[in-house]
Amino acid sequence: MFRAQSSIFKDRNKLSPYYVPKRLPHRDQQISMLLSIYGNMLKNVWDAYPRFTQIVGAAGTGKTCTALKFGEIIVEMAHKEGINLKHIYMNCKVDGTTRYVLFSNLVRKVTQKLSIKSLSPEEMIRQLIEYLRFEEIFLIVTFDEIDYFVQMNPRERVIYDLTRIPEMCPSEPIPIIGEIFIARSLKWHDLLESGEKSTLGIGIIEFPRYTSRQIRDILEDRVEEAFQPGVVLDETLNLISDLTANPPVNGDVRIGLELLYYSGVLAENLGLNRVLPEHVRRVYSEINPTITTEDIMSLDKDGRLILLALVRGLKANRSAYIGLRDLKRFYNIVCEEYSVKPVEDFEEHVQDLIYRGIIDMKSLMEIGISGATLVDLERFLNNLLGRLEA
Ligand SMILES: Nc1ncnc2c1ncn2[C@@H]1O[C@H](COP(=O)(O)OP(=O)(O)OP(=O)(O)O)[C@@H](O)[C@H]1O
Ligand SMILES: [Mg+2]
Structure with missing residues (x-):
């Protein structure tokens, strides 16, 4: 039987855990x-x-x-x-x-x-x-x-x-x-x-365990073999590599391949022809939810506003990470919208969110959220802040 050609996958078998690729980078x-x-x-x-x-x-x-x-x-x-x-x-x-x-x-x-x-x-x-x-x-x-x-x-x-x-x-x-x-x-x-x-x-x-860069090299080969050209964005691959290299996954490439595969399936089911970081976040949150409702409930008003700003920033940039300055810019807009005075110790508040494990920061240029779908989180935060305002 014929199967309609996928606009996402070229050959999904190349992501199977049993497939041994021609090249084994870093081995x-x-x-x-x-x-x-x-x-x-x-x-x-x-x-x-x-x-x-x-x-x-x-x-x-x-x-x-x-x-x-x-x-x-x-x-x-x-x-x-x-x-x-x-x-x-x-x-x-x-x-x-x-x-x-x-x-x-x-x-x-x-x-x-x-x-x-x-x-x-x-x-x-x-x-x-x-x-x-x-x-x-x-x-x-x-x-x-x-x-x-x-x-x-x-x-x-x-x-x-x-x-x-x-x-x-x-x-x-x-x-x-x-x-x-x-x-x-x-x-x-x-x-x-x-x-x-x-x-x-x-x-x-x-x-030894693979580093994020090494995982990226490994997955890049598979993207080429398994996906249609240009479907998996660089940011998507970077995000998967980081999630795979860090705890709790700790470098297990099998999980990286799984994230790649299920993110592709999700994009396909949504009728898209791009695999985006938010697809990865959604899949990852299903296998390993890191931000719970309880986490968000435990935040103070300023923490929630910064988180909302981050979500907006990531969505606007269609990227897995934004820089600290961008985050601050989005935060100021959010504060204006909610008629709240921006906090003076903004960095400390960001640091607090990092310690709580709600956001992660690789560098000043790279702040992101792992383990939550952006869409749902934004709706949740909007709702929360709406009630807060009332
Ligand atoms: N260097 C590499 N290049 C390409 N693919 C790799 C590489 N390392 C691991 N993989 C892929 O990652 C998956 C896991 O690798 P593998 O099964 O060899 O791990 P393992 O060390 O035997 O793990 P376990 O201890 O769980 O058995 C496989 O699908 C494999 O093809
Ligand atoms: Mg093995």
């Missing part, structure tokens, strides 16, 4: 580290010993997509050298509730030819190694969310099994040349025995 260093570890092993893969690497970083710092991208690159490098290398990606949350299930899924992902029914987990690994030796296949296996698995099955000693393959299956080659373990932090090490910790080693690659 080059991590990919090069993985390549320098495993790329060198390809030179003498027939007598290589397995290398274990750990990837550690907070939610949405690109651990999974980087591992998948690295897998694609290293497999291609190996093929150029005439080595039959496979990268197997295991997500422990999906592929392994127990060691038995985890290992059977590992075998199944490598080949359908092995019958593993009624084998013990150790036996499965032995058979797998034999199969790989016979077929002359090499593997790098990524175990994602290993922290989850170890927490769920602390007694299964899965790290012990996975790191003792050379002892379990002596002789050469050792076809599993690498294992990559991904976790959000190093806390799962507390659940390991000292023997496991020492064979696992200390090869750790850290994934």
Whole structure:
């Protein structure tokens, strides 16, 4: 069936959390580290010993997509050298509730030819190694969310099994040349025995949280792939990047992609062909309302007037931020309208609103509201001030 062409989206799948883009901005260093570890092993893969690497970083710092991208690159490098290398990606949350299930899924992902029914987990690994030796296949296996698995099955000693393959299956080659373990932090090490910790080693690659600028670079690529040209304004992208970089989101790009997607859907439903900062604010306020009615009720008259001025200013500029001087200008107009004398310590009042978390200020030129839709807030404030006047 045909779907009418969207004036907002070109390809919304490019915003899906499962899509791995061609380029991963700001993860080059991590990919090069993985390549320098495993790329060198390809030179003498027939007598290589397995290398274990750990990837550690907070939610949405690109651990999974980087591992998948690295897998694609290293497999291609190996093929150029005439080595039959496979990268197997295991997500422990999906592929392994127990060691038995985890290992059977590992075998199944490598080949359908092995019958593993009624084998013990150790036996499965032995058979797998034999199969790989016979077929002359090499593997790098990524175990994602290993922290989850170890927490769920602390007694299964899965790290012990996975790191003792050379002892379990002596002789050469050792076809599993690498294992990559991904976790959000190093806390799962507390659940390991000292023997496991020492064979696992200390090869750790850290994934720092992305800054607002970095998130912008990442999202900019996606905007190009997913949206029609010119639909997402620069201010919109800046606002999403800031919201994503700061607490409570703290750099989780997944949320940034979601904000981008749902803001686009909102604009589309409104029949518009632009995604504006106010769409982002509306979507964000639905996932995380930061300004409550109570917040506004707790403000004094001057605080409310400044907030109203800010809302008007943002709306008039069609922008996510306005400067302090602009804000003051709008404030003076609002005061005139309500026949109120402007406060002398204007800056202090603005500071108070910042401390309350109602407005945010990135610089003197950039003051904005996050977490509320402008339209609703203005109506609410007008109403409030109207009653106040009466
Ligand atoms: N550098 C990047 N370039 C492009 N997209 C990225 C980048 N980093 C993360 N993403 C995207 O952000 C989303 C989250 O990334 P990913 O799933 O890799 O995070 P994670 O670190 O594995 O998080 P979690 O700990 O929650 O599993 C994915 O859709 C991914 O494609
Ligand atoms: Mg992940």
